[in-house]
Amino acid sequence: MFGKSSKINEFRLWGLLFTLFGMGLMILGTAGIVFWGQAGKVFAAIFMVIGMIAMLVSVAVYFWAGMLSTSATILICPECNRHTKILGKTDRCMYCKTKLTLDPKQATDLGDDESASEEVGQPQT
Known part of the structure; x- marks a missing residue:
């Protein structure tokens, strides 16, 4: 993606980006409850699920990078x-x-x- 890094570090960077993206979505979803009250609960639930999926993708990317690192x-x-x-x-x-x-x-x-x-x-x- 960014070009001037080792391949293992690139995979770890993608894992970090997915982690930050997932956490940001979950925080944004929680803000829906604060600003919209009862109507924000649906908004929060949707963003919590999407954020959790992004977090699980980051776990998979980190696991994959770790497995590649052991055979490098x-x-x-x-x-x-x-x-x-x-x-x-x-x-x-x-x-x-x-x-x-x-x-x-x-x-x-x-x-x-x-x-x-x-x-x-x-x-x-």
């Missing part, structure tokens, strides 16, 4: 020298946003004296 390849970022997780063949560092790849054909900044595995980081076992 861990490597050392060549820029910041921190352990980071990578999904797929290309991703970004979770900390410094450096583009990383496991495919030597996609690595662009290879010097003559460096091998492809030194540039993209060593996968940890």
